[in-house]
Amino acid sequence: MDMTELKEYLPLLIPLVIAQFSLLGYTIFHIMRHDSYKHGSRALWLIVALVGMQFIGPVLYFAIGKEEE
Amino acid sequence: MNVLEVKEIKKSFGSKKVLDGVSFSVPENCVFGFIGRNGAGKTTTMRAVLGLLETDGGEIEVCGERVSYGKTPKSGYIGYLPDVPEFYGYMNAREYLTLCGEITGMSRNDLKNRCGELLELVGLDKEKHRIKGYSRGMKQRLGIAQALINRPKLLICDEPTSALDPVGRKDILDIISAAKEQTSVVFSTHILSDVERICGRVAFLEGGRTVFSGSIEEIHERQTDTGLELTLKRTEDAERVLEAFSDMENSGGRLIFKKASDKKAAELMAFLAAQQIPVMRLERHEADLEDMFMEVVGK
Amino acid sequence: MKGFTAFFIKELREMIRTKRMMIILGIFLVVGILSPAMAKLTPELMKMAAEDFTEMGVTVGEIKVTALDSWAQFTKNMPTALIVVIIMMSGIYTSEYARGTLVPLITKGLSRQAVVLSKLAVMLITWSAGAWLCYGVTYFYTEWYWDNNTAKALSFAAFCIWLFGVLMISCIVFFSSLASSGAQVMLGTGAVYIAMTMAGLYSKAKEYLPTRLLDSNPLYRGELLPGDYTKAAVISAAVSAVLILAAMPITKRQMI
Incomplete structure (x- = not known):
């Protein structure tokens, strides 16, 4: 893939990367700030968030792992 | 007129008889102690009074109005403090009280004043944090405030002091005593010193039956x-x-x-x-x- | 009505403060970008694969990507995003019943119908905002790279997918009146989806099944017209209404 081609993908890639990384970043921030979870442990959720980083990981955490407020 | 009249209510869960003839009445402006061991049926009775539980028999009247399952007594009659009050952790105390007041249909101005008044009464007026960080005692105090928001004729508290330390207990008892000026209070407990401190009338519940119901004086007379x-x-x-x-x-x-x-x-x-x-x-x-x-x- | 308004605002606040709204919208945004991105990348991927194929003696011709491919990805990805919404919303009723947070409010005269309806309203708002955000983003990129006019009935196809989501949300409402946990609600809703897909294998029933609403490719290509989806749309709307109406009296039996 040469530079001109890459340039064509940028309008797609930049927002995609920003959206996904902010979702991932927020999830990790949330996991680190809490000590207890509905299910699972901190290590487990960090792994899940990173492995399923596209958005499945964060979603699983917020649906199943996050403690009820 | 009696604020609360409970006549011979019965309730079984499966084959287990939880209530087997509970009767008592609460006059106006009275602190009523509802005494029984753990598992005697206190919470079940209270839930029945609130219309949260279907009874198998008997009658409950609040301010002369029949209570039936699913039909909560007309708003404004009862305020309820559950044994372990659960709130929305993402709200602060004032927001929660506002929600409660809006549900009862209070006017905006009245509600605003009432919130301030109650938060001061229960000592949460300086608290700006969200409820998720509250201690047991703070939740209990907020629980009383929400129960009193619409100036109910009857305040029902389920074991309000059982899980608290001596200081927290004293706070709650003082708040209940203060509330007596405007409302009748029924509170269940197994801590007898609390009852002696503030109650005018009591009922004893044992094995799902009321074995005694009357004033504190009657107890002393009974045992001359x-x-x-x-x-x-x-x-x-x-x-x-x-x-x-x-x-x-x-x-x-x-x-x-x-x-x-x-x-x-x-x-x-x-x-x-x-x-x-x-x-x-x-x-x-x-x-x-x-x-x-x-x-x-x-x- | 007073109770509904107050509780609805509480629900909205809950969605925002527990960050659920943000996460759901974020996911729809990602899906909205992902669909055209995947379409755009298809020729690159094929080119890479083609090298292997040539070794095997198979030649792959030049692939021309159009708006149709981008929208086909959209149709393929939306159900995934819907599943995310269902997972995140499945406990919306049952967790309140289980924790007892409704007790103080119900004893103040809040009706159970108001609870059922305000939560439904918030779920619908979230799903609608997400679905149409996703549609808008995909529309924007498809216009940028290709030409949206190549595909037909775009907004109608999106409406169909949205309607299917409404049906799934109604399933959440219905199962929540019976179930005691979010997992049970998820199971029930999932079972409905699977049952419909299975029934869809019989071509006779296909036309009437709500799952038909998710099959938008023939619409884009103009092989089917919006009118061909009327039956499935009407049935989905009617079933949704029935589920919600049935949930109201059943919810009264829920111990809180």
Whole structure:
């Protein structure tokens, strides 16, 4: 893939990367700030968030792992 | 008129009879103690009064209005503090009270003043944090505030003090006493000293039945015969005393009259004086709530 | 009505403060970008694969990507995003019943119908905002790279997918009146989806099944017209209404 081609993908890639990384970043921030979870442990959720980083990981955490407020 | 009238309510969960004839009534402006051991059916009774539970029989009236399952008594009659109050952790106290007030249909201005008033009453007026960080005692206090928001005629508290430390307990009891000016209070508990501190009337619940219901004075009247406990200086004198007073019991060096009228007491003292028996201690036993409780639960 | 308004605002606040709204919208945004991105990358991927194929003696011709491919990805990805919404919303009723947070409010005269309806309203708002955000993003990129006019009935196809989501949300409402946990609600809703897909294997029933609403490719290509989806749309809307109406009296039996 040469530079001109890459340039064509940028309008797609930049927002995609920003959206996904902010979702991932927020999830990790949330996991680190809490000590207890509905299910699972901190290590487990960090792994899940990173492995399923596209958005499945964060979603699983917020649906199943996050403690009820 | 009685604010709350409970007549012979019954409830079974499967084959287990939880309530088997609970009756009591609560007059206006009264703090009513609802006493029973854990598992005696206190919470079940309260849930029935609130219309949160279907009863198998009996009648409940709040301010003259029948209560049935699924139909909560008209708003404004009852305020309820559950045993473990659960709130929305993402709100602060004022937001939560506002939500409660809006549901009861209070006007915006009235609600605003009332929130300030109640937060001050329960000592949460300086608290700006969200509820998720609250301690047990703070939640209990917010629980009372939400129960009082629309100035109910009847405040029902389920074990409000059981899980609190002595300071927290005193706070809650003071708040309940203060609330008495405007409303009747029913509160369930197994802590008898709390009842003696603030209640005017009580009901004892045991095995799903009300075994006694009446005022604190009635309890004292019921037990006019007070006990008498005698400790002698020399144990060998005990024989002589027991010979003269056959209904006395020897319990480990102490001589006890289970029930002694004033006349009996005078006779005993005269006997001791005449026989010149040296006495260490002669003590009168005032029957208290605990004796009453032990008596009704048959222990 | 007073109770509904107050509780609805509480629900909205809950969605925002517990960050659920943000996460759901974020996911729809990602899906919205992902669909055209995947279409755009298809020729690159094929080129890479083609090298292997040539070794095997198979030649792959030049692939021309159009708006149709981008929208086909959209149709393929939306159900995934819907599943995310269902997972995140499945406990919306049951967790309140289980924790007892409704007790103080119900004893103040809040009706259970108001609870059922305000939560439904918030779920619908979230799903609608997400679905149409996703549609808008995909539309924008498809216009940028290709030409949206190549595909037909775009907004109608999106409406169909949205309607299917409404049906799934109604399933959440219905199962929540019976179930005691979010997992049970998820199971029930999932079972409905699977049952419909299975029934869709019989071509006779296909036309009437709500799952038909998710089959938008023939619409884009113009092989089917919006009118061909009327039956499935009407049935989905009717079933949704029935589920919600049935949930109201059943919810009264829920112990809170």
